[in-house]
Structures are given as C-alpha cells and as structure tokens.
Amino acid sequence: MAGLTATSLQWLLDILVGGVLLAWLVLFFGRGYFWRADQRLPALPPASLADKQASPACLPAVVAIVPARNEAEGIGPCVSALLGQHYPGTLRVMLVDDQSTDGTADIAQAAAESISAAGRLQILAGKALPEGWAGKVWAMHQGVAAAGDAPLLWFTDADIVHGPDVLEKLVLHQQRDNRALVSLMVMLSCRSFWERLLIPPFIFFFQMLYPFPWVNDRRRPLAGAAGGCMLLRRDLLLQAGGFAAMRGALIDDCTLAALMKKQGPIWLGLGTESHSLRDYRFLDEIWRMVTRSAYVQLQFSPWRLLEATLGMIFLYALPVVMLVAGLVLPQWLWIAPSGLALGLMAWAYAPSVRLYALNGLWVLTLPVAAMLYTLMTLDSARRHYLGRGGAWKGRHYDQSGEKRP
DSSP states (O other): OHHHHHHHHHHHHHHHHHHHHHHHHHHHHHSTTGGGOOOBOOOOOTTHHHHHHHOGGGSOOEEEEEEESSOHHHHHHHHHHHHTOOOSSOEEEEEEEOSOSSOHHHHHHHHHHHTTOGGGEEEEEOOOOOTTOOHHHHHHHHHHHHSTTOSEEEEEOTTEEEOTTHHHHHHHHHHHHTOSEEEEEEEOOOOSHHHHHHHHHHHHHHHHHSOHHHHTOTTSOOOOOOTTEEEEEHHHHHHTTGGGGGTTOSSHHHHHHHHHHTTSOEEEEEEEEEEEOOOOOSHHHHHHHHHTTHHHHTTTOHHHHHHHHHHHIIIIIHHHHHHHHHHHTTOHHHHHHHHHHHHHHHHHHHHHHHHTTOOGGGGGGHHHHHHHHHHHHHHHHHHHHTTOOSOBTTBEEOTTSOEEO
C-alpha cells in the first residue's frame, strides 16, 4: 500500500508539472501575445503639427478633467503639463476639487498663473458625496456636467505629468479609427528596490488580465482602460448613461471601458511619455495601493479569491518548487517541463522589464513578486471583511459602493 501511495503521488505530481507547462504554453501563445507590451500610440506624422496649426478649427475641442482630492504634492506639475500641451485645437483644463483640505486648488491656480495660462484653467468646487456614488466617479461626473459641449473629454489623474505631445497623439489616434475611448497605462515610478520588484509585475499582470490586443479588437467584448489617462467621446458617454450608469464603481477605469465599448471600439496602450509622480519607496506603500482594489476586482467573491490564489500558486510557485525537487531527487520528468515553464515565464516577462529599463536578471524575480501580490490580494479580502476595504482618498466603501464612515 505504501508503494502504491508513493506511485500515485508521483503520478499526480507528474500531471501537475505537465499542467503547469501546458498553462504557460496557453498564456504564451493563446492570450493575444499580451506579454509583448507592444501596444503604443503611433508617432506623430512629420508635418502633422504644422498642418494643424494652419487650421486649428479642424481639431475637436478638448476639456481635460482632473478629479483631485488632497493632491497638493503633484497637482502643480500635473496642471502645468496639461496647460503646456502642444495641441493646436482648443484645450481647457478643469480641476474638480473634491473637498480637499491641503490647498490643492490654490496650488493648481498658482501653477496656471506661473505659465500665463490661468484663463484656460477652471476650478470646480466639488459637492458633497451623495449616497450610492464612489468618490472619484462622483468627481468625474461633476466634471462632465460642467465641461460644456466639448466633443472630447480627457480624464487624467492629479499625480500624472504628460509629455507635451501626448494629447495630440491621443486625438489623432481617436480620430483615425473613430474610437469611443483611447487610454494609456502611464509609466509608474520604478526607482526603489520595491518598485523594481513589484511595478513591472503590476504592468505584466494587468496586461495578462486585460490583453491589450484583445481590448483593442472591436470584434472582442473584452474591455479595459487605465484611469490615469482616458480620452473619450462626450456624446457616446452620454448615450451610455454617463457616470450615473456606473455611480458605485470602485474600479472606475475598466467599468468605464466596458460601458464605452458598447458604444464603439476602444483602444488601450502603454504610454511612455506620461509619468506618475507617485513613488513607492517601501513595501507597505505598494501593499496599500493593491489592497485598496484587489478584492473589488474579484467582485468580493470568496470563490474567485480561492481561484485566484490557487492559480497564482500553480503558475508561479509550483514550477520553481518542482524544478528544485526534480534537481534534488532527481526527476527528469519534473525538471524538463518545469524548466520550460520557467523559461516561458521569463521570456514573457522580459518586455515588461525592458519597458522600465531594468537589468534583464529581474525576470528571475517574477515568482517572488507573484507570491507577494497573492498575499496582498488575500489581505485585501481580509480588510474588506473587517470593514476597511475599497478605500479611495480616506473614504471606505462596502460591496455595493456605499460610503462607510
């Protein structure tokens, strides 16, 4: 019986390690080649800017809407970069000051005045948050209501600085393919050890969850967006019911993308000319960022949490464990499949590492980062059941999106 048990266990482990290799083959070849990280805005045509400056009336007017709650640290550079866009058409910037207590509005006004552009900045004092609304969505809704009839709305976070040509590239891409929404995943800070360990995997996992080529394929229903930079058609947003149709959404960007893709094709890419000013020097800072929404992404489902946890262990921890076990025992039936799975993992992760100009050896750290993200997801669920999940700027929400004290 002992021999039969040992044989059965080895048979089970053989199947598991073969399953890991099969799973990585499917991810590598069968999920839109998401890992290539190649969805980028096209470069501006050489004569593009000069041609448009001759007839700026041909370009759609844009209102940039910045929801901001206690963003004193980054709002000045953000507003300056928005007002400094090389966009030949009409561009106005609207700051929705969501009841900040740190002087966010005053800093934004001073930044606009310092570059003689105060006339193009409007500061809207946000109203109290109604029941049933998520805070950021409510701020975005107020911005739309006050934006007038501009054809295009550009939503951007208050801690992001965009390169001077970003808006023109967004508009050209939107106009060329008549997209309902165009969005960019901006470059995050990646200087500290913890950022180097965890930020490229964050980008990698986001692309794995929402393969950009599939998001950009009008024939596929999958929708995704990155909330730091979203340009959309105002008329289609209103046709979709506006932000009132997603008032309780805690993950506003992907919810908005799903809403807009019902109205027309959307596009999501990587933006190397837009940078987040928010840095994460320590592990606990990234931990808080992830736990804020990880369990929300799983729709507060314990079964989805179990599935995600087992999936991460299966994909990222098991190949390492089986390779080591195979080398120690030795077991070639474990070494070859697990080694190939780890090779595919490293190959797939390499473009995300290169995106942040890191040493190629960082590809070896993905299993460690994956396990840390798994722990963060579990902690996100723990915080939810303790009544401290779904936080945004000091507000906490329950499963329905209702604000809690």
